[in-house]
Amino acid sequence: GAGVSQSPSNKVTEKGKDVELRCDPISGHTALYWYRQSLGQGLEFLIYFQGNSAPDKSGLPSDRFSAERTGGSVSTLTIQRTQQEDSAVYLCASSPGAQVRIQPQHFGDGTRLSIL
Amino acid sequence: AQRVTQPEKLLSVFKGAPVELKCNYSYSGSPELFWYVQYSRQRLQLLLRHISRESIKGFTADLNKGETSFHLKKPFAQEEDSAMYYCALRFYNTDKLIFGTGTRLQVFP
Numbered sequence: 001g002a003g004v005s006q007s008p009s010n011k012v013t014e015k016g017k018d019v020e021l022r023c024d025p026i027s028g029h030t031a032l033y034w035y036r037q038s039l040g041q042g043l044e045f046l047i048y049f050q051g052n053s054a055p056d057k058s059g060l061p062s063d064r065f066s067a068e069r070t071g072g073s074v075s076t077l078t079i080q081r082t083q084q085e086d087s088a089v090y091l092c093a094s095s096p097g098a099q100v101r102i103q104p105q106h107f108g109d110g111t112r113l114s115i116l
Numbered sequence: 117a118q119r120v121t122q123p124e125k126l127l128s129v130f131k132g133a134p135v136e137l138k139c140n141y142s143y144s145g146s147p148e149l150f151w152y153v154q155y156s157r158q159r160l161q162l163l164l165r166h167i168s169r170e171s172i173k174g175f176t177a178d179l180n181k182g183e184t185s186f187h188l189k190k191p192f193a194q195e196e197d198s199a200m201y202y203c204a205l206r207f208y209n210t211d212k213l214i215f216g217t218g219t220r221l222q223v224f225p
Contacts (some may be wrong), residue, residue: 043160104162
């Protein structure tokens with residue numbers, strides 16, 4: 001595709017509900033990243049997928065957060081039993097990955113998640 | 117621990133004034149640093165990287181290993197430079213980036 005696509009663009013849900021956020025990376029990009037962008041916190045790394053390697057989950061804030069990447073392409077970030085502090089913009093990025101020189105990350109528009 | 121610090125949340129200047137957005141890092145290896153920018157209603161995108169030693173839209177950034185800094189500078193700010201700027205550090209030999217908390221630059225006419 002032309003760029004990284006994320007859906008939905010906005011999500012409002014009640015506290016305690018589960019949510020799924022989707023990311024379609026740029027075709028051919030092997031690396032995929034999830035970040036959380038909130039006021040005062042900047043860009044917080046959540047998880048990183050690189051090809052068939054085990055994902056780097058070191059940034060996930062709690063076990064309510066999980067992500068998967070099927071077929072090395074589309075990724076889904078799932079937040080279970082949402083809390084109000086989960087309200088933020090969730091950004092996805094992809095890059096060609098596996099290069100000698102690090103490649104720029106291409107970001108999507110993000111999903112704005114609001115927990116009531 | 118690897119860390120990127122951007123001490124200013126907001127920087128306001130008038131058009132034509134010089135601007136410097138500060139970035140300091142903590143890293144045990146040989147660092148690779150980047151500046152990303154997010155204009156209003158646009159996606160976050162790469163502005164420049166220290167390896168390239170380039171000037172993009174009049175901005176430059178020099179890596180100072182002694183001061184562990186990578187400040188972003190422009191001699192004459194323009195209104196269209198108003199945006200959110202993030203400094204980022206490559207995490208060892210991975211594609212993972214550690215971002216700072218960002219600085220919002222406001223350029224007034």
